[in-house]
Amino acid sequence: MKIFKSAIIFLVILFLASSFVFGYSSHSTTTSRTFNKYEAYINDNITITVQFTNLEANVLRGFYYNEHIPQGLTVNIISTKLNGVDISNYVQETGSTGDVYAGSTPYRWVLELPPSFEQNNSIIQNSTVEIVYSVSSAQEGTFNFNEFNWIGYYQAAPEGERSAFGHSEDADKQTITFTTNPVTPVANFVGSPTSGMAPLTVNFTDQSTGDITEWLWNFGDTSPANNEQNPTHNYDDSGIYTVSLTVTGPGGTDIETKTNYITVTAPIQYNLTVNTVGSGSITLDPAGGTYSAGTEVKLTPVPDTGWAFNGWSGDLSGYSNPETIVMNTDKTVIATFDVDGDADGISDAEEDAGPNGGDGNSDTEQDSDQANVATFHTQDGTNYVTLESEAGKTLAGCSAVSIPSAPGAPSGVTFPYGFLNFTINGAGTGGATTLTLYLPVGADINTYWKYGSTSTNTNPHWYEFMYESSTQTGAEINGNIITLHFIDGQRGDDDITDDGVIIDQGGPGIDSSISGDFPDNSSGGGCFVRTACGN
Numbered sequence: 001m002k003i004f005k006s007a008i009i010f011l012v013i014l015f016l017a018s019s020f021v022f023g024y025s026s027h028s029t030t031t032s033r034t035f036n037k038y039e040a041y042i043n044d045n046i047t048i049t050v051q052f053t054n055l056e057a058n059v060l061r062g063f064y065y066n067e068h069i070p071q072g073l074t075v076n077i078i079s080t081k082l083n084g085v086d087i088s089n090y091v092q093e094t095g096s097t098g099d100v101y102a103g104s105t106p107y108r109w110v111l112e113l114p115p116s117f118e119q120n121n122s123i124i125q126n127s128t129v130e131i132v133y134s135v136s137s138a139q140e141g142t143f144n145f146n147e148f149n150w151i152g153y154y155q156a157a158p159e160g161e162r163s164a165f166g167h168s169e170d171a172d173k174q175t176i177t178f179t180t181n182p183v184t185p186v187a188n189f190v191g192s193p194t195s196g197m198a199p200l201t202v203n204f205t206d207q208s209t210g211d212i213t214e215w216l217w218n219f220g221d222t223s224p225a226n227n228e229q230n231p232t233h234n235y236d237d238s239g240i241y242t243v244s245l246t247v248t249g250p251g252g253t254d255i256e257t258k259t260n261y262i263t264v265t266a267p268i269q270y271n272l273t274v275n276t277v278g279s280g281s282i283t284l285d286p287a288g289g290t291y292s293a294g295t296e297v298k299l300t301p302v303p304d305t306g307w308a309f310n311g312w313s314g315d316l317s318g319y320s321n322p323e324t325i326v327m328n329t330d331k332t333v334i335a336t337f338d339v340d341g342d343a344d345g346i347s348d349a350e351e352d353a354g355p356n357g358g359d360g361n362s363d364t365e366q367d368s369d370q371a372n373v374a375t376f377h378t379q380d381g382t383n384y385v386t387l388e389s390e391a392g393k394t395l396a397g398c399s400a401v402s403i404p405s406a407p408g409a410p411s412g413v414t415f416p417y418g419f420l421n422f423t424i425n426g427a428g429t430g431g432a433t434t435l436t437l438y439l440p441v442g443a444d445i446n447t448y449w450k451y452g453s454t455s456t457n458t459n460p461h462w463y464e465f466m467y468e469s470s471t472q473t474g475a476e477i478n479g480n481i482i483t484l485h486f487i488d489g490q491r492g493d494d495d496i497t498d499d500g501v502i503i504d505q506g507g508p509g510i511d512s513s514i515s516g517d518f519p520d521n522s523s524g525g526g527c528f529v530r531t532a533c534g535n
């Protein structure tokens with residue numbers, strides 16, 4: 001039983017070393033035939049190693065090893081060793097194709113010739129014969145190695161037990177394949193564009209030929225190497241850059257270097273000059289005042305205490321606060337500041353120039369004297385709007401702002417009055433309050449959108465702010481008059497905080513997807529258009 005187990009373990013080891021094979025033997029010997037690989041390119045070599053060991057106490061004489069080499073293969077004898085020592089005193093024989101099996105040629109390594117065995121390559125117990133040779137093919141093809149066998153003579157054994165032999169079996173068969181040589185890579189590429197102003201984006205296109213498995217780009221700047229086939233690279237700094245592409249495949253490697261290939265020129269710089277009228281300053285983002293062509297600069301007017309921003313001139317116009325400008329030439333911008341007696345963010349001069357002689361909410365008081373009423377131009381300067389918070393509350397920081405350029409803007413909605421920015425103070429912590437927005441007579445809007453944070457999404461985002469009975473917040477629209485319902489800290493309050501302060505940035509819009517005429521106030525039983533009335 002113990003022997004049986006050992007045999008099983010030995011066979012498992014043999015199986016794992018898959019090319020190590022047994023075959024049949026008439027005496028106690030082992031034979032293996034090992035291939036260093038089973039696939040090769042044409043004209044490349046596959047090396048075959050044969051190992052024979054005599055395990056019997058008797059000396060084995062007259063040993064020869066015989067292979068049947070498939071037709072079409074070229075054989076190269078590499079070495080023959082007895083106990084690790086090269087021997088040359090043996091005979092290498094080659095037969096004719098088909099003289100034993102059709103389609104193969106016998107190759108024999110004859111270590112000793114009977115009857116005298118003068119070569120003296122006797123194989124004593126535990127001696128090993130190692131035969132190494134290689135095969136190659138000049139053409140593609142699959143070749144089946146079927147048979148090997150050996151013969152020897154135990155001279156001192158009893159009569160009838162002297163002849164010895166062994167041969168391979170089905171499990172010893174091996175198929176090898178020769179495939180077409182890979183095409184040697186030749187590197188080449190183009191880049192586009194090859195010149196321009198920093199920062200320059202260049203699209204590189206691989207034009208290499210051959211069998212390629214790996215690309216390695218060096219763009220000539222300090223960036224790390226790139227392994228894409230067709231990369232895009234940004235050159236941030238001016239300079240002249242040499243670009244190289246190394247391609248590698250089974251057939252070799254090649255490099256294409258294009259010296260001084262990419263020319264990046266320094267960007268043109270433009271100056272932004274800012275001037276002020278009145279008492280205030282302008283903050284620039286990015287700061288500096290000198291910018292590369294194409295830079296977008298954000299300008300924020302900062303009035304001194306008691307003053308308010310009142311419009312742009314020079315290379316900007318309108319009232320948007322803040323405003324952006326694109327630097328494509330030298331520019332000069334003037335911000336006008338005027339006294340703001342009621343601290344709502346809109347100057348006296350601006351409020352006094354508003355509709356109805358400066359009384360936009362028609363309460364016979366000048367809006368410039370009312371801290372809860374602010375009248376001012378919309379961002380493009382073509383219209384006036386009036387904001388009125390409840391009596392006892394005050395407005396601050398009122399301004400016209402551009403429509404946010406952030407993604408997520410509602411399609412099909414236009415904002416003819418831009419966006420409006422304001423803060424209501426004195427609402428009481430967690431308190432509810434309303435703001436009345438007076439648009440020009442004849443305004444025909446049907447929605448109100450905001451861009452800001454909500455408790456369910458604290459990242460600024462677009463959302464429609466029509467009245468909801470469930471939250472009691474949102475816009476009710478009645479012709480040119482809009483009532484905005486707020487609750488401190490709730491939907492619509494951009495600070496989403498119970499602090500008694502309502503912050504709003506939003507705008508009345510026209511949603512083209514809402515078709516038909518809108519009923520006026522009288523036809524809806526007192527309900528406003530597009531509100532949750534009746535729910």
Ligand SMILES: [Ca+2]
Pocket residue numbers: 340341342343344345346347348351367368
């Ligand atoms: Ca004012």
Ligand SMILES: [Ca+2]
Pocket residue numbers: 358359360361362363364365366367370373
């Ligand atoms: Ca008034």
Ligand SMILES: [Ca+2]
Pocket residue numbers: 342344351367368369370371372373374375
């Ligand atoms: Ca006012």
Ligand SMILES: [Ca+2]
Pocket residue numbers: 488489493495496497498499500501502503
């Ligand atoms: Ca608040």
